[in-house]
Each structure stands twice: as C-alpha cells, then as structure tokens.
Amino acid sequence: MKPHSNAAWALMLPAAAVMVFVAVLPLLAVLNYSFHDIFSLDKVFWVGTDWYEMIVATPRFWASLGRSTLFSTLAISVQIPLGIAIALMLRKVGPRGASLMLMCLAIPLVVPTNMIAGLWLALLRPEGLGGQALSALHLTLDYKFTALHTWALILIVDTWHWLGLVVVLAYAGLSSIQPAYYQAAAVDSATRWAVFRWIELPQISGALWIVLLLRLVDSFMIYTEVMAINAGGPNDATTFLSLELGEDIKAYSYGTSAARAMVDFIFVLTLVWVFVKLRQSGEQTQGGPP
C-alpha cells in the first residue's frame, strides 16, 4: 500500500500551474464568451443561453453530431480489431521482422498533421502512383463529389495515420505474456479463440484502453484531414462537429463559436466519463488488468 500524504500535492504544483495557465483559464474564458455577444473586445453584451438554444435548435448541428458519432464508430471498429490482428500475426514472424514492421507502422505517427491528407492527395492525383494504379484497374475514386468515396478516403487516411499506435501497444502487451500461460492453455487443449479471449485480451487490455480512449476522442473531433480532403463536402456529407466549429471561428463569431466549443467539449467529456465508468465496472467484474 502506498502511504497517504497530502504533502504530495507540492509535487503536483508545477504541473498543476502549467495546466491552469494553458487549459483551465482558457476554458473559463470560452465559458464566459459563450454567454455573450462579442462585436469587438470592448463591445460585449450578455445574451444568456441564447447561443446554446440556437445551436440545439438547428438540425444541421444534430446531423453533424450524428456524422461524427458514425465516423468515430467506424474508425474504432476498423482500427482496433485490425491493429490487434496485425499484432497477433507479428508475434509469429520473429523479433527482427516484427521490429522492422513496428517501425514501419509507426512512421505515419510522425507525419505533420496537415500533411497527412496532402500525402494521400499527391498519391491519388491522376499522375500519381495511386491514381495510375486506379485507372489501370478501371476504378475511379471520386472523393470530391461522391459522398461514399469521401467517407472511404477519410477512413482510409485516418486508419493509415493511427493503425501503428494500436499495433505497437497491442504488440507490447502480447510480448509481456509469460510462456507458462500458453503451456497451460495447451495442456487444457484450449481453442485459439479461448486463448485470445482469456489470456491475450486481458493482458493487452491495459494498453488498449488508452489507445481506445485516444482514438475515440481524436476521431470524434477529427478536423485537419477532413478539411484538407474535401472541406466537409460534398453537400455537407463530411461536415463533422469540428468542421462546424471551424466555420464559426473563421467567421469571427466569437459568441457562437465559444458556445459551440462548450457543447463539443461537454460531448467529449461525457464520452470520456462513460468510458471511465465502463472500465471501472469491467475491472470490478473481471478482477482488472494485471
């Protein structure tokens, strides 16, 4: 057991001070703006909850929320299982091959966010390697005007960007499993699925929770890639919550954008809260991660 000492708060002070300055104060400012109509920094009028009522009353907002939720669901249900599958496979290719593949998969993580889409758009130009391959196969990727293609491209690009994080963390979790567990399973002649469900999944769950959480919130508020690929088009088909917020900010409507930012923030916090509660109840029933 760790000793109890409230003096340990002194150790939190530098971190807490930084977070108050760069996160808490700005957030309070956003909250304050969201109740005001701001023409300029010295012409500010109290409007109460008008902005919130306006946002909640627009069907476009609910449509964006639906699209963000759908995108987040799709991204997670593709990336997490695929990442785990790749990690399981890499456990069998030997340490050198696995190390090479992990390094390769990690490269997209270090690409500047504004160039993620740029790399793919360069690839898909008619004279690019991808564009030529597609035309040789008589396929078209009409991501500017066909909504389904835009969605597919955004999902592919997002998967390309983040798959490495899932694989790296799942692989690390798998590597830490003691061989004795597998021997015991072999003695019991457990099925492959049983080994995964009762040995491998519990061992990687600690690392998977964090990657799941990061993917959940980051895909829910995806902005830069979507903006670069088709700016929310065609016909708002890829206008997510973050893009609506971006439009308000670019229009310099401080009051509405602050209220919208607060609404988005509350959605993200609710997601995280549900997530943490689910995890805590999961820990109680299963005995928790090691």
Add this chain to the structure above:
Amino acid sequence: MTRGGMWRLLACIGIAGFVLLPLVQAIVLSFTTTLATEGVPQGTIGLHNYANILRSPELRASIGNSIIYVLLNVAFCLIAGLPAAYGLARFTFLGDRHFLMFLLAFRVTPPVVLSLPIFILFARSGLVNSPIGIALVHCVFNLPIAIWILESFIAAIPRSFDEMAFVDGHSRLSFFFRFLIPAIAPGIAVAAFFCFIFSWVEVVFARILTVTAGKPITQAITSLFTFRTDWGLVMAMTVFSLIPGVLMIFLVRNQIARGFVIRT
C-alpha cells in the same frame, strides 16, 4: 517455408505496402522538378527541391523554429511531469484520482475549443510569435501523457529502492537526480518521444500563435500551397519534416510501447 509462413509474409508485404505507398510517392516527387524554372525543365530528377529549401530563408528558419519549440516543450513536460509522476506513483493523497481525471479531461479537449482564448491570453502575456508560447500550450495534451508514462515507470520500481537511498542519507533532491532519473531513463526516453512527436505534428495551436514570426515547419509547408503548387518542393519539405521523427522511432524502438497504461 510453411503455408502459414507464406501467408504471414504476404500479409507483412501488404501492410508495409499500404503504409509506405504514400511515403514512396512523396519521396519520388521530392526528387522530381514539378514546376519548371530557368535551366531546370519539368520532370528533371535530382536534388533541386532540396537545394531550393536550403536557398529559402523562410523554409530554413521554419525548421529551426520547430526544433526549438519542440525541445522546449519536451523540457517543460519533463520538468513539470517528473515530480507529479513521482508523487502519484508513491503516495495517495486527497484528490489524487481527481487530479488524474483532470489531466485526462484536458488531454482529450480538442485544440479548436481552446484556440481563441489561448490566443487572447497569450497575446496579453507577450507569448505570441515566441517559441515559449507554443511550447507551453502544447503542454495541454503532452503533460498528461508524460505524467502517465513516467508514473507507470516509477511505479514499476519497488519502494525499497527509494528507502535505501534515504537510509544512506541522501536528500529527496539528491535521490531524485542520482537514483530515480537514471533508474527510469527508458521511461524518460519514451515520454520525451511522445511529447516530441505530438508537438512536432501539431498544427492548430502552432498556427494561431505565430502571426508574424516564428512560423513552424508545418506552417511553412501550408504556405507553399498556392494556385500553382510546386508539389516537388512541398514533398521535399514534408520528407525533411519526417527525418527527426523517424530518427526518434529508431532510437526508442525497443522501449516505445512500455508503460503506456492509463490510470484514473
């Protein structure tokens, strides 16, 4: 080779192809002249794009700017993160779980939510156009990550390790620098790696906080997009921007995934 081995090899080639294809395209373009200039016709293969980066003072400066604020950010995160991680790993205290939840809440706050007030606050504090401003604001998402990673590395060391040093008469400060930091060096490397890459690739804050000067590499790339974009130059700059990250991946390849466990 067994049949399973064949399938795994094919799968690896497929995955590597998917990951590397856009990068291969970028590298090919970066060596190709896409916009003809005097004496260099379109389609020429060579180092012209890279030479153009070195010739442009703005592009050169942007590389330096990015490196400065990213290193500052790593320093801030480690300096503020190490004591906090130690406290969380070794003691329970009133509100410790709430503090972790508080960190988590701000790690997940979308940057656009905070961008406007941060600009106003930093403009009043004289932190716009300064690398210190960007380095500070990147702590919003990097400091929580640094604390999580460092905490799990410290928690993995038994408490008797600390007590031995104190019994030997070392003060807490001397213990910190002479025992703890060397013992968790891999953890510091992993935390520094994640802070480095997340700060290096971030664009929203880095853009709003550099109005007239101190433009980072990401902004320099964006400004190359015009109605006649020189794709070769854009890709040369992008390839350039990948070098530090790829080097970092290589350096921490064996530690990268250790200690990435979230506590709430």
